[in-house]
Amino acid sequence: MDPLSITAGVVGIVAPTLHCVRLLVKDLQNIADAPDAVTALTNDLQSVGLALAAIQAITDPQWKSLGEAVTAQSKASITCCQTSCKRFKTSLDCWTRHSTDGTLSWRDRATLGVFRQGHIKSMSEQLQNCNITLTSVASIATLHSSLQQTQAAEEIKTMILTKETAVNDAIVATYDLSAEISAQLEALILAEPDEDETDADQTSVTKQVAMEKKALGESLKVFEGLLLVIQTAAANAQAGQGPIVTFGSHNRGQQVGINSGTISATFGGRG
Template identity: 80%
Template sequence: MDPFSTTAGVVGIVAPTLHCVRLLIEDLQNIAAAPDAVTVLTNDLQSAGLALASVQAVTDSQWKSLGGAVTAQSEAAITSCKTSCERFKTSLDRWTRHSTDGTLSWRDRATLGVFRQSHIKSMSEQLQNCNITLTSVASIATLHSSLQQTQAAEEIQKMISAKETAVNDAITGTDDQSAEVGAKLEALTLAELDEGETEADQISATKQVAMEKKALGESRKVFEGLLAAIQTASANVQAGQGTTITFGSSNSGQQVGVNSGTIRATFGGRR
């Protein structure tokens, strides 16, 4: 896997995704008397925007340290977020087509049926998952710089252990959420239209929940890659007995310095 092409890919998708998020936030903020679920969604979009900005700040060298696999998986997760935002905006335009005087209204607020509620909730949950995933990527990428500094092995190991625990928790949470989304997707296929809803609402809600499930799978792959990177770094700290850790440019394995006691540990995915 070419690290240069994967880095360019993830960097290239962040800006248009941020643009989609910001446009959707503007639309939602213009809705008069919006349901609470829309306010929650707006907050989730703002959090996702901050997570995207943190990923945008990751340097090329940090992406290379994470490895081509994690970089490609991160790109897939961001792309799913962008696709969902675009689809939701299309649905929102349909739901608010009765707007007047330049201000969006929620004419169907009293008849926000099962499919529209499911669509909004699923969109929020996907954004929350995207936020956790991208924040984890940015946080562990920053570890690249931290581990290049001379520190005691105990301090380094404590830092790495905290990251490992966080990623393991994220994997468990992703698995639990994926099971819940699978059940929700099955329930939607059996649900009937509520008053005021259309078949288009049913289709868009089902597609959004299916996208949420797909995004959870992509996030899990990101977490697996991050966990492998953390475990490699941890093993090298233990073997180094307090020596300084730097990063190599490879995508797998490890390099051991000669006579100096310095270990160069690749903080990237395995092939």
């Protein structure tokens, strides 16, 4: 697939996803006496909105520096976020159908306060993971610009190693959370509904947890792709090649300049 079309695909999905996030934030903020879990969810959505805005700011050369795999997986991760936000908005409209003027009826408050807690918690976790994933992508893409202004090879190595540590930590945390979510999903599938909980309630949270598991899988692929990008840069920076830093593979990509005749940084890779 043409790398430019992949990049365009990411750019094309960000704006509608950001729109979905903002609509959901507006709906949640219109609930004047929302439970604490709903308020926390609003904050998570706002954080994702900032992360999506950072993704929008990534330039074509920066996407090329990340490579086709990371770009495609970033799109998949954003798509999961958009799907979840749309589904949650539909559910929220149903959960608050007895309320008017932003004030929860006692019936809807009971629903949000008890039966939907699992759904809301799962959605919050998914948004938090999405925020970390997209922020990592934007941060490492920005390394493209930072290296152009770096004056010392040691500073380059420090920057790269810092990013490598952060991504490694994110991979470990994602693996751990994925294992927890898999166990939770299995328990939900086998469990009988609690007293006063309908089959629809249980189905709702089960679908959300399943979506969270899928989103974690997409994020893991993004992190693994970012780690490969960083490790390639680290290996080249530390090898006996001089202070050359290459992002991507097979020695193709955007040449970003030579600094003082001693530092050359190349981004990109041939698929």
